[in-house]
Amino acid sequence: MxxxxxxxxxxxxxxxxxxxxxxxxxxxxxxxxxxxxxxxxxxxxxxxxxxxxxxxxxxxxxxxxxxxxxxxxxxxxxxxxxxxxxxxxxxxxxxxxxxxxxxxxxxxxxxxxxxxxxxxxxxxxxxxxxxxxxxxxxxxxxxxxxxxxxxxxxxxFPDFEYETRSYQYISTIDVDNAYAYKHKSFIRTIGGFLKDALQFKIFTIWGRLAVLLNLKKDPFDTFKELINFKKINDVKTIFFFLIGDYTTYDTNVSASKTKFKLLIKDMVDYARVGLHPSYYTMTNISLLKKEKERLEAIINMPIKRSRQHFLRISFPETYQQLIDLEIEEDYSMGYSSHVGFRASTCTPFYFYDLDFEIQTPLKVFPFALMDTTLNDYLKLTPKQSLGKIRDLKNEVKAVNGVFITAFHNESLSNYLRWRGWKRLYGSMLKIAGN
Structure with missing residues (x-):
């Protein structure tokens, strides 16, 4: 001591x-x-x-x-x-x-x-x-x-003895859209066809039609592959499900759809499941409470972890809300536009509330990178992204920290802008797990 x-x-x-x-x-x-x-x-x-x-x-x-x-x-x-x-x-x-x-x-x-x-x-x-x-x-x-x-x-103090902690890796998956085309309402489906037609997206129109006619699998339905990756690489994996009502920024399948509910229940058998609070929950505790209770009703167990959709955090209000609703772990600590360490640490830490000057029971798990950051913001190819992932992993490994990545089920689809990213995910698990 x-x-x-x-x-x-x-x-x-x-x-x-x-x-x-x-x-x-x-x-x-x-x-x-x-x-x-x-x-x-x-x-x-x-x-x-x-x-x-x-x-x-x-x-x-x-x-x-x-x-x-x-x-x-x-x-x-x-x-x-x-x-x-x-x-x-x-x-x-x-x-x-x-x-x-x-x-x-x-x-x-x-x-x-x-x-x-x-x-x-x-x-x-x-x-x-x-x-x-x-x-x-x-x-x-x-x-x-x-x-x-x-x-x-x-x-x-050369004679002082101490223990060294071990490096850990956690893969997190955000489910913003469980399905690209299936299980959407009639109005959303027709609207999707019209939007693609106006933009002359012939390939997308054919893809949508083929999925709806059951001629091919929905491209975003990559959950079996994700579970296989988890088993093969023995990686701790957490799925965060967006189940908020439809808005401009929240476009997942309706939580009332039986297929969607069954998917969530199925994931609970293989991995940890958390809430992906919708866009407008950042400072709206009643909406957050509604979504938490909705997910708890589906999986029949209390929800203890979450990650804000769009990573929308307002300090300290968002975290105070999570604490009030007895959420124990938050995985929102990162940036959409840049990879790296928002809190300059790769060690999970308890949120310190500067309003009340107390350490709270909410444990914050900072992530180092997100697939959309690499692809959409930094415009990196899968090969370039793997180099960036390796660099960040090495930074964490050097201090025996916790390396956390954030991907989406759709990035394993190899569909449209995600071509080549399924292979990247598999390569990342091998690099990050060692």
């Missing part, structure tokens, strides 16, 4: 120290604000405060962890052994910045509470983040800092 002296043990201090030491480094810690207790302790210890008590191992503290609420924060980027860092420390500090305050700033998503320009969907944009603006979005910087800090601790 490591004993940490600090002049005040605040909820923020407890939260971020536990994340870095307990979750990332697997090291037990305890706190004291009594100088005599700190001096008397004979094991590994260090002080985290404004000035050192004596000649002990000392980390100079920034004020951020001792404040309440959200204030304007000046972030000046410097460098620590080739890695960007901020919140510079005094010379007597063992490291040149406050790793704990900087990590808290990134993981709490402090910058998303500050004034910023939202995108067309009301989201915080990747380009607004300090991670993007300073070139570290594709690095799990908090985890990298933690391991570098561990090396400094080991030099000071």
């Amino acid at each position: 490591i004993l940490i002296y600090t002049h005040k043990v605040t909820p923020r201090v407890r939260y971020i120290f536990k994340h870095i030491f307990t979750r990332i480094l697997q090291i037990k810690i305890d706190f004291t604000s009594k100088v005599e207790e700190f001096v008397a302790y004979n094991g590994p210890k260090f002080s985290y405060t404004n000035v050192p008590l004596g000649k002990e191992f000392f980390v100079h503290s920034n004020d951020l962890l001792f404040q309440q609420g959200v204030k304007d924060v000046e972030v000046l980027i410097q460098e620590w052994e080739g890695m960007p860092c901020f919140f510079a420390s005094m010379e007597t500090s063992e490291i040149p910045f406050d790793i704990f305050a900087a990590s808290f700033f990134l993981i709490s998503r402090y910058e998303e509470y500050l004034p910023h320009i939202k995108d067309v969907h009301g989201r915080f944009s990747a380009t607004e983040s300090i991670a993007y603006q300073n070139g570290f979005l594709e690095k799990p910087l908090v985890d990298i800092w933690a391991y570098k800090f561990l090396e400094v601790l080991k030099q000071k």
